[in-house]
Amino acid sequence: MTTTEALATAGAPSGVDRQPPRPRRRRGPAVSQWTAVGFAAPLLVYLILFYVYPLWRNIDLSVHDYTIRAFVQGNAEFVGFEKYAEVFSSSTFPTALWNTAVFTVVSIVFQYAIGLALAVFFRSGFRLSGLLRAMFLVPWLLPLIVSASTWAWMLNSDNGIVNSVLAAFGGEQINWLTSPDTALLSVTIANIWLGIPFNLVILYSGLQNIPGEVYEAASLDGAGPWKQFWSITFPLLRPVSAITLLLGLIYTLKVVDVIWIMTTGGPGDASTTLAIWSYREAFGTGQPDFSPAAAVGNLLILIALVFGFLHLQLQRRQEDS
Amino acid sequence: MTGRRLVQKPWWKTALGLVLTAFMLFPVYWMVNVSLTQTSDLRSDPPHWFPLHPTFEGYTAVFQQQLPALGTSLLVGLGCVALTVVIAAPAGYALALLNLRGGRTLNFLLLVAQMIPAVVMAMGFYAVYNSLGLLNTVGGLIIADSTVAVPFGVLLYTAFMSGIPRELLQAARVDGAGAWRTFRSIVLPVSRNSTLTVSLFAFLWAWSDFIFASTLNRNGELIPITLGIYNYIGNNTTQWNAIMATAVVASVPATVLLVVAQRYVAAGVTAGAVKD
Incomplete structure (x- = not known):
């Protein structure tokens, strides 16, 4: 029913949260609903105070004209959907939408392909494979600001290691982060690097659920590794793949840190995504402009929710089958 | 683990694995390398591949200037862990074992909550905190950071607690234990591993x-x-060795946790961990 359950039962590699499949409905201990509500009460209060209320304030921001003065005094004028109209007609909108699409799609496609290749590779099991697989988690665990600033320095035009290696092979200096042609590419590369561990771990645990006998039967039939991958691994992994890709999509839509630290969305709007646009309007300049920022943010929620529901739908279907 | 073939373990796979890992971890190596480079060598072309004459200037600067920041991060991380566990564990109990009415809806809402971009939450919190006077406070930051971990924590606890054998709970009830006693002396101890996983992620995300x-x-x-x-980068873009030294120090908790709690990390990622 949930991501957690589906993936946990899809095979937690360490067996930490392994559990028997849950029967549909079970009678619990005879306690009253009030007790149950009591235990859930902190969460309910928390969700209302720290999810519902901020989100409501966010909608409130987007339908008023909040200047800084109005923000402090709290007497912003109600403008309805005017701010949304402004956002849609802004020249940044098509750029940000396009950048978001490119950044997201390219990121998840490469993260997935590389993650899957590595998962298949690690599954074959060799000396040190467990240790090396653990090492692959490191990029995922580092604070994003650490990875992003390291990448920024590696891609530095004059002193970066990447340009230095390119120069050794006779390449020209590329202004990775400061040229409008490569800024989006640079942040996408860094983001792919960040997402590989997540894809690797999930796909690896998905692979472990494919029984070894299937492969043995296939090799008896004379199928080589390539054939085995396309006729067994890939089709059997499809449910896990779908979930991995959708989760990757939902997470990538939200990315702010990496892009902001590496390029702040620039030069110009060259690497501005919707999330960056929203962040920049509200917090990135000396002149906070909360209303359009909130409008862009709400738009982003809407997009995320569409794919979120797709994800839930997919998961429900898998549960039924 | 049925898929593991133990028949042949060709050495070339280990070699390839080492190469791939080295390639993947190169940025991490580079961060350490730059952090040890002399300021005068930072601009040398080509850059020095190895810190042959390491300097610890960068690290000295970190410990002179960034100790309070490290302390704040530790405080925020631990606060976030405490808040997350206190809210998520009982909620998981109610959802998994007490047949909370509307549990499916709540579960669904938690999944949706995980999809909301942090930048949107930040704006909402900014507006709320502005009126409550919670801007620029550690408490406010702990609460905001916990919004990433709480839905994850509840879902993880629920998934785990659903698997606790009912006989165990029934036995407790026969012995006269109420819901609270059962929770405290049976459910919580049994869910120790989940608590570790939740705490680990709550800490890392907040950090x-x-x-x-x-x-x-x-x-x-x-x-x-x-x-x-971030302020360091803004203020002095020339001292990249000091910036990278700070980055190395900021990565220490992640590295330590990976070494001592690797299996919990893997469990958390597989449980559909969120990172934004």
Whole structure:
């Protein structure tokens, strides 16, 4: 029913949260609903105070004209959907939408392909494979600001290691982060690097659920590794793949840190995504402009929710089958 | 683990694995390398591949200037762990074992909550905190950071607690234990591993958070280490060895946790961990 359950039962590699499949409905201990509500009460209060209320304030921001003065005094004028109209007609909108699409799609496609290749590779099991697989988690665990600033320095035009290696092979200096042609590419590369561990771990645990006998039967039939991958691994992994890709999509839509630290969305709007646009309007300049920022943010929620529901739908279907 | 073939373990796979890992971890190596480079060598072309004449200037600077920031991050991380566990564990109990009415809806809402971009939450929190006077406070930052971990924690606890054998709970009830006793002396101890996984992620997310820190706490007196690095980059773009030294120090908790708690990390990622 949930991501957690589906993936946990899809095979937690360490067996930490392994559990028997849950029967549909079970009678619990005879306690009253009030007790149950009591235990859930902190969460309910928390969700209302720290999810519902901020989100409501966010909608409130987007339908008023909040200047800084109005923000402090709290007497912003109600403008309805005017701010949304402004956002849609802004020249940044098509750029940000396009950048978001490119950044997201390219990121998840490469993260997935590389993650899957590595998962298949690690599954074959060799000396040190467990240790090396653990090492692959490191990029995922580092604070994003650490990875992003390291990448920024590696891609530095004059002193970066990447340009230095390119120069050794006779390449020209590329202004990775400061040229409008490569800024989006640079942040996408860094983001792919960040997402590989997540894809690797999930796909690896998905692979472990494919029984070894299937492969043995296939090799008896004379199928080589390539054939085995396309006729067994890939089709059997499809449910896990779908979930991995959708989760990757939902997470990538939200990315702010990496892009902001590496390029702040620039030069110009060259690497501005919707999330960056929203962040920049509200917090990135000396002149906070909360209303359009909130409008862009709400738009982003809407997009995320569409794919979120797709994800839930997919998961429900898998549960039924 | 049925898929593991133990028949042949060709050495070339280990070699290839080593090469791939080295390639993947190159940025991490580079961060350490730059952190040890002399300031005068930072601009040398080509860059020095190895820190042949290492300097610890960068690290000295970190410990002179960033100690309060490290302390703040530790405080925020631990606060976030405490808040997350206190809210998520009982909620998981109610959802998994007490047949809470509307449980499916709540579960669904938690999944949706995980999809909301942090930048949107940051704006909402900014507006709320502005009126409540919670901007630039450590408490406010702890609450905002916990919004990433709480839905994850509840879902993880629920998934695990659903698997606790009912006989165990029934036995407790026969012995006269109420719901609270059962929770405290049976469910919680049995769910120890889940608590570790939840705590680990709550801590790491809070420690790594940049968005909430840079929006809700940017003028705070106590800034976390992520903001310390960010301000460092803004103020002095020449001292990359010091910036990278700070980055190395900020990565220590992640590295330590990976070494001592690797299996919990893997469990958390597989449980559909969120990172934004």
